[in-house]
Amino acid sequence: MDSIKIRKTLKNVGSWITNLLATILALLWSVPVIWAIIASFRPANDPMSRGDVWFSTTLTFENYTRAWSLAPFGQYYINTIVVVLIILVVQLITIVLAGFAFANYEFFGKGWIFFFVLLQMMIPTSALLAPNFSTIRTLGLFDTRLAIAIPYFGSAFGTFLMRQAFMSVPKDLVDAGVIDGCSWWQLILNVYLPPSIPSLIAFGLSSATWHWNEFLWPLIITNSDKSRPLTAGLVRFTQLGEIGAQWSLLTAATLMVAAPLFITFLIFQRRFIQSFVHSGLK
Amino acid sequence: MLASRKSSKALPYILIFPTAVFVALFTAWPVLLSIYQSFFLQRMNIAKFREPTYVGLGNYIDLFTDPYFIEVIKNTLVYILGTVPISIILGFLFALLVNRKVRGIGFFRLAFFHPMVLPMVSAATIWLFFFTPDYGLFNSTLRLLGYTGPENWTGNPNLALLSVVIVAIWKNSGYYMVFYLAGLQNLPNDVYEAAALDGANGWQTLWRITFPLLRRTTLFITIVAFIDSFRTVDHIFVLTSGGPSRASTVLLFELWLERFEYQDIGASAAITVIFVVVLLAFTVTNFITSDRKEA
Numbered sequence: 001m002d003s004i005k006i007r008k009t010l011k012n013v014g015s016w017i018t019n020l021l022a023t024i025l026a027l028l029w030s031v032p033v034i035w036a037i038i039a040s041f042r043p044a045n046d047p048m049s050r051g052d053v054w055f056s057t058t059l060t061f062e063n064y065t066r067a068w069s070l071a072p073f074g075q076y077y078i079n080t081i082v083v084v085l086i087i088l089v090v091q092l093i094t095i096v097l098a099g100f101a102f103a104n105y106e107f108f109g110k111g112w113i114f115f116f117v118l119l120q121m122m123i124p125t126s127a128l129l130a131p132n133f134s135t136i137r138t139l140g141l142f143d144t145r146l147a148i149a150i151p152y153f154g155s156a157f158g159t160f161l162m163r164q165a166f167m168s169v170p171k172d173l174v175d176a177g178v179i180d181g182c183s184w185w186q187l188i189l190n191v192y193l194p195p196s197i198p199s200l201i202a203f204g205l206s207s208a209t210w211h212w213n214e215f216l217w218p219l220i221i222t223n224s225d226k227s228r229p230l231t232a233g234l235v236r237f238t239q240l241g242e243i244g245a246q247w248s249l250l251t252a253a254t255l256m257v258a259a260p261l262f263i264t265f266l267i268f269q270r271r272f273i274q275s276f277v278h279s280g281l282k
Numbered sequence: 283m284l285a286s287r288k289s290s291k292a293l294p295y296i297l298i299f300p301t302a303v304f305v306a307l308f309t310a311w312p313v314l315l316s317i318y319q320s321f322f323l324q325r326m327n328i329a330k331f332r333e334p335t336y337v338g339l340g341n342y343i344d345l346f347t348d349p350y351f352i353e354v355i356k357n358t359l360v361y362i363l364g365t366v367p368i369s370i371i372l373g374f375l376f377a378l379l380v381n382r383k384v385r386g387i388g389f390f391r392l393a394f395f396h397p398m399v400l401p402m403v404s405a406a407t408i409w410l411f412f413f414t415p416d417y418g419l420f421n422s423t424l425r426l427l428g429y430t431g432p433e434n435w436t437g438n439p440n441l442a443l444l445s446v447v448i449v450a451i452w453k454n455s456g457y458y459m460v461f462y463l464a465g466l467q468n469l470p471n472d473v474y475e476a477a478a479l480d481g482a483n484g485w486q487t488l489w490r491i492t493f494p495l496l497r498r499t500t501l502f503i504t505i506v507a508f509i510d511s512f513r514t515v516d517h518i519f520v521l522t523s524g525g526p527s528r529a530s531t532v533l534l535f536e537l538w539l540e541r542f543e544y545q546d547i548g549a550s551a552a553i554t555v556i557f558v559v560v561l562l563a564f565t566v567t568n569f570i571t572s573d574r575k576e577a
Contacts (some may be wrong), residue, residue: 216519
């Protein structure tokens with residue numbers, strides 16, 4: 001009896017310690033973003049000092065309006081959204097077509113072509129920014145939104161993901177479709193795609209997140225506000241001479257850049273996290 | 283199946299064509315171009331070196347005899363060793379903490395994962411404040427714990443690289459947590475029941491059963507983390523610009539410097555080749571050593 005009691009108490013203590021540890025770590029991990037949100041509403045005429053970096057006596061929205069007026073964030077938003085959408089639309093088409101070909105057909109050189117495409121997964125695009133910069137110049141695309149997007153039009157990762165999804169569609173279903181006289185694109189639309197939608201969404205979410213947040217490639221391939229996306233615009237903004245250490249202004253700009261994606265993430269949290277698992281483990 | 287196969291011999295090639303063209307243009311071609319350019323001396327900012335001249339392995343020799351470049355390699359290794367193991371261990375710990383049926387567990391998951399969704403430049407801008415001397419929150423907290431060392435983290439040659447490492451750990455651990463979480467939820471229940479019957483305590487179960495069963499997850503995360511640590515330098519741009527005096531310059535940042543600041547085509551091409559070789563060697567080693575049958 002006693003030993004069972006002790007075990008139970010130990011278990012309770014253990015779960016309390018676990019809860020405490022989890023709470024401390026979770027708070028530590030959340031502090032940066034929570035601080036940024038609070039700081040972004042702090043009036044500019046109340047600079048921070050030691051021990052006084054959180055709430056001021058009043059809250060204000062003026063940091064957001066000032067940041068918006070100091071740099072063309074509206075244009076940056078449009079650029080980022082256009083780039084993310086172009087990449088998404090083109091990728092969805094290319095990966096479905098290629099994934100379908102690899103899953104549905106036998107053809108000469110299939111293994112080698114597949115390996116060639118997968119090379120893109122082994123060599124991240126950021127390693128190749130110097131030669132790709134030359135290619136973009138040669139193509140005459142420098143400082144355009146298309147230049148930011150075009151290296152990602154073909155996706156080895158997406159092709160791989162769709163091939164896996166299509167291969168798990170039951171053969172009977174495919175055969176039935178063929179007997180019914182489906183052409184290849186009807187086969188894709190009616191047989192292969194419907195059960196593969198989760199894979200498609202998973203890929204779409206991780207692609208959109210990745211490209212919304214991307215910085216280095218857009219930085220080198222753009223040179224004016226007409227094509228510069230939010231991330232590159234933010235870094236430019238933080239380096240403006242008149243900004244300095246105006247943290248409330250900086251945090252407002254920082255949060256503006258992250259907000260649309262971040263809010264979407266908060267709403268569809270489960271879907272997002274599942275997508276990242278899904279696209280990682282397949 | 284047969285009918286669809288017969289439809290047209292060219293069809294599969296046509297369907298793959300768009301993907302293959304973009305892979306060829308932005309993955310295969312740049313690798314070949316870099317190999318070629320790495321054998322030439324070409325510097326766009328010096329008039330007499332604007333036209334490429336063949337120098338054989340000259341660029342590689344210059345790099346590996348340059349103490350600056352050796353330091354960059356050292357920094358890169360420190361950065362990888364500093365970020366990869368700790369983020370993975372934290373990811374595992376977070377997954378264990380979050381993989382419980384407790385009310386409000388969604389909050390914990392959110393707390394650990396949300397940095398992943400932020401742009402790295404946003405994350406770094408926030409951390410720039412944390413590292414601020416005197417009133418920055420990171421220093422304030424450390425001071426509470428008795429820290430009396432230097433406070434200018436991003437401007438101190440001994441701390442700049444560490445500050446970049448800290449931000450990367452904060453940003454990525456939650457991402458790796460998600461993979462462990464998926465792994466944990468796929469573990470067979472009966473093994474645990476058997477262990478409980480045998481009277482194994484929680485600690486033993488963790489190290490003898492859970493961790494070994496997640497070996498493949500760990501391997502996968504290690505690959506992802508390794509490649510991540512190579513390809514992300516966004517936070518370096520915001521926090522340290524690679525300084526002070528290159529103390530926080532890693533390989534990709536050096537590549538950017540050589541190509542876009544010093545306009546040295548040959549050196550940047552050589553670094554690109556080194557980069558690609560390291561990544562390929564790593565991936566190939568992993569394919570060989572891992573026991574997976576069908577990728």
